[in-house]
Amino acid sequence: MRRYSTLDDLAADLGRSACMAIGTFDGVHLGHREVIHTMLAAARGAGAPAVVLTFTPHPLAVLRPQAMPPLLTDYRSRSALLAALGIDALVEMPFTAELAAVPAATFVSEYLCRRAGVRWAFVGADFSFGAGAAGTAELLAAVGRQDCGLRTHIVPLRSQDGSPISSTRIREALRTGHLGDAIRLLGHEFTLAAPVVPGERRGRELGFPTANLMPDPALAQPAPGVYAVRARLARDDAPDASWAGVANLGRRPTVGGEDMRLEVHLFDFVGELYGRVLEVAFVRRLRAEQRFPDLETLRGQIARDARRARQVLGRAGVSGDAGRSER
Numbered sequence: 001m002r003r004y005s006t007l008d009d010l011a012a013d014l015g016r017s018a019c020m021a022i023g024t025f026d027g028v029h030l031g032h033r034e035v036i037h038t039m040l041a042a043a044r045g046a047g048a049p050a051v052v053l054t055f056t057p058h059p060l061a062v063l064r065p066q067a068m069p070p071l072l073t074d075y076r077s078r079s080a081l082l083a084a085l086g087i088d089a090l091v092e093m094p095f096t097a098e099l100a101a102v103p104a105a106t107f108v109s110e111y112l113c114r115r116a117g118v119r120w121a122f123v124g125a126d127f128s129f130g131a132g133a134a135g136t137a138e139l140l141a142a143v144g145r146q147d148c149g150l151r152t153h154i155v156p157l158r159s160q161d162g163s164p165i166s167s168t169r170i171r172e173a174l175r176t177g178h179l180g181d182a183i184r185l186l187g188h189e190f191t192l193a194a195p196v197v198p199g200e201r202r203g204r205e206l207g208f209p210t211a212n213l214m215p216d217p218a219l220a221q222p223a224p225g226v227y228a229v230r231a232r233l234a235r236d237d238a239p240d241a242s243w244a245g246v247a248n249l250g251r252r253p254t255v256g257g258e259d260m261r262l263e264v265h266l267f268d269f270v271g272e273l274y275g276r277v278l279e280v281a282f283v284r285r286l287r288a289e290q291r292f293p294d295l296e297t298l299r300g301q302i303a304r305d306a307r308r309a310r311q312v313l314g315r316a317g318v319s320g321d322a323g324r325s326e327r
Contacts, residue, residue: 001083004091007116010051014089016117018051019043023124025054027072028081030187031124031158031165036085038155039122048119049088054078055095062095070220072167076234077191077279104130105143113148121152126164160185170220177223179285192219192262193234193279208302210263211273213280215249221260224250224289227282228309231264234279243269246302246309247280250289265302267310284312 004010010018021039025032036052043050056075060068073081075092082090093099102110107130112118121140129135137154144150157164165185173182174190182190194213211231215221227249232242243266251260264280286308292298 001087002089003079004089005094007053007091007093007111010089010091011116014049014051017119018049018089018116019046019120019122020051020053020112020116020118021122022053022129023127024058025052025078025082026058026167027170027186028078028085028188029072029165029167029170029185030160033085033187034158035122035124035155036082036087038153039120040086042120042122042153043088046120050086051089051091051118052082052087053091053093054082056092057095059095059100062097063100068218069168069171071218072170072186072190072220074193074216074219077193081188101131104135104139106130107135108140108143108150109147112144113150117148118150121150122155123152124155125157127154174220174222177225177285177288179222179227179282182222189281189283190220190222191279191281192221193277194262195275195277196273198274208265208299208306210265211278213262213264213278215260215262217260222249222282222285224260226286226289226305228284228286228312229264229280229282230313231266231278231280233273234277243267244310244313245269246286246306247282248289265306267306284309286312 002013004013019039019042021036023032023035025036039052040050042048058068058071079090079092112121121144123137123140125137127137127140129140137152141152141154144152159165163169170182170185173179173185179190192213192215194215196211197214198212225248227247229245229247230242231245245264245266247262247264249260249262252263262280264278286305292301
């Protein structure tokens with residue numbers, strides 16, 4: 001997959017005949033995938049480049065930062081998820097106040113028609129764009145057809161359990177502890193990636209050494225609790241290395257913790273992870289976080305959590321380690 005930050009560079013490299021899916025695509029959930037798969041099928045049928053146009057940062061971070069929701073994916077993870085769908089190119093257009101002020105019709109005629117020369121555009125039925133978010137999917141279709149013969153395909157919203165799939169709905173499922181619902185709506189496991197930082201080594205004293213991560217507060221997080229997880233080194237440090245594990249996300253009330261922290265015990269791991277970025281995929285919520293009367297009781301509960309996580313991950317086809325990091 002090729003990556004671009006401008007439509008001019010895209011057109012210079014791939015020509016002026018792309019099929020393009022347009023959106024923010026936070027989470028790359030099943031609704032987003034419906035749009036992208038529809039675009040991919042059309043591109044392959046026409047022998048045209050399959051392109052996704054998205055924006056960085058999220059438009060709300062510029063337009064109404066106070067209303068900015070936590071993101072389901074950081075921008076690196078979003079790019080990786082989009083690449084895995086098989087697209088040819090990704091345009092991550094910088095979203096600025098200047099771009100936000102461009103009228104919707106001008107965006108179609110100037111950016112999509114003149115600069116990119118797009119032949120087909122694919123958007124969800126709820127797509128909005130342009131100054132004041134006044135542009136609709138129908139306006140895109142009308143202006144594009146008139147200005148440059150752009151053909152627009154408006155993809156109906158995908159629903160599950162009687163309601164449209166949306167990033168808002170997924171965030172709520174995570175917040176309320178319904179991890180399984182979030183995974184079903186995403187179409188993939190929910191992940192968090194963060195550098196491993198020094199901890200208090202209390203897990204090692206309890207017999208369960210942990211990698212300690214401080215999740216970015218700008219990202220959505222599951223409800224506090226204990227989870228069966230699988231983890232791998234992100235940023236291509238060692239792409240084949242992955243481990244099953246058990247994790248606690250929360251404030252650690254038994255030991256008087258205050259900050260929100262993700263502590264991950266990796267089964268059968270040997271090595272050091274400090275300073276490296278660990279990507280943690282949440283597979284199953286095992287229980288809520290709770291306070292225990294003493295460390296010995298906590299130790300016993302961690303042992304039970306670890307056994308249950310191994311069972312869950314074994315049924316899910318995640319077993320042991322696929323690689324080891326050096327000491």
